[in-house]
Amino acid sequence: MPEAALLLEDITCRFAARDGGQGYTAVRDATLSIAPGEFVSVVGPTGCGKSTLLNVGAGLLAPSSGQVKVFGQALQGINERAGYMFQGEALMPWRNALDNVVAGLEFAHVPRAEAREQGLHWLKRVGLGGFESRYPHQMSGGMRKRAMLAQTLIRDPDIILMDEPFSALDIQTRQLMENEVLDLWMAKRKAVLFITHDLDEAIAMSDRVVVLSAGPATHPIGQFEIDIARPRDVAEVRTHPRFVELHQAIWDVLREEVLKGYAQQKRA
Numbered sequence: 001m002p003e004a005a006l007l008l009e010d011i012t013c014r015f016a017a018r019d020g021g022q023g024y025t026a027v028r029d030a031t032l033s034i035a036p037g038e039f040v041s042v043v044g045p046t047g048c049g050k051s052t053l054l055n056v057g058a059g060l061l062a063p064s065s066g067q068v069k070v071f072g073q074a075l076q077g078i079n080e081r082a083g084y085m086f087q088g089e090a091l092m093p094w095r096n097a098l099d100n101v102v103a104g105l106e107f108a109h110v111p112r113a114e115a116r117e118q119g120l121h122w123l124k125r126v127g128l129g130g131f132e133s134r135y136p137h138q139m140s141g142g143m144r145k146r147a148m149l150a151q152t153l154i155r156d157p158d159i160i161l162m163d164e165p166f167s168a169l170d171i172q173t174r175q176l177m178e179n180e181v182l183d184l185w186m187a188k189r190k191a192v193l194f195i196t197h198d199l200d201e202a203i204a205m206s207d208r209v210v211v212l213s214a215g216p217a218t219h220p221i222g223q224f225e226i227d228i229a230r231p232r233d234v235a236e237v238r239t240h241p242r243f244v245e246l247h248q249a250i251w252d253v254l255r256e257e258v259l260k261g262y263a264q265q266k267r268a
């Protein structure tokens with residue numbers, strides 16, 4: 001078996017309580033592996049620990065126990081081989097689209113002219129050709145997401161971590177972006193860890209869907225290979241008989257966890 005691009009092994013994350021109380025074990029003994037070139041989605045009820053796991057994979061959060069391996073090497077500090085696309089807005093409002101997209105190259109001391117050339121190329125690839133001078137407030141939500149995607153991909157990371165990247169978009173823009181991400185992924189075949197609330201999105205995009213239990217002590221409770229041919233159109237694939245079958249099977253596992261998560265939120 002080839003070495004995993006990203007391996008989260010027996011990960012436990014405990015958060016201390018501010019008042020010196022018991023604290024909260026968000027994730028317990030969770031193991032998750034993503035092969036090179038594999039597109040894996042993680043679904044689970046709200047607040048179960050999806051972002052926590054992604055932050056561990058990004059090296060932004062050190063687990064309380066367990067280890068992270070990146071292409072076989074133990075991760076220490078930030079995961080330099082990963083690009084990270086957040087849920088919220090990550091563009092710097094004082095920089096135009098081009099300067100936002102090339103920020104990562106700038107930090108890596110890539111010469112300005114080369115960075116600019118790559119930035120313009122990536123803006124074009126995400127459908128923002130000609131918009132390089134626009135500032136974030138002059139762009140629509142969808143355009144800002146495209147710029148964020150270019151910002152993530154320009155450094156050509158071997159692992160792409162995405163935390164509900166399109167949740168704020170309207171359904172049409174969202175489906176366009178999902179198809180674009182799939183096209184870009186098909187061209188480069190990087191390892192992707194994609195976090196989403198949306199089971200349809202997870203099935204449409206992924207090679208494998210991992211279901212997490214409701215918190216506390218979240219861990220994977222089911223894994224499903226998505227054996228539907230590619231290329232896929234995220235809107236059309238939803239009517240595929242296998243899609244419907246997989247949706248039913250995954251929802252059977254997820255449903256109870258969602259109800260538990262919802263009940264916990266109501267109690268909190």
Ligand SMILES: Nc1ncnc2c1ncn2[C@@H]1O[C@H](COP(=O)(O)OP(=O)(O)OP(=O)(O)O)[C@@H](O)[C@H]1O
Binds near residue numbers: 046197
């Ligand atoms: N720094 C922290 N300190 C204390 N508790 C935290 C911290 N970060 C996360 N948590 C708690 O850990 C649990 C998991 O949070 P996380 O953000 O990973 O969930 P999620 O599944 O990504 O949520 P959502 O679906 O709402 O985005 C939540 O109960 C959250 O309140």
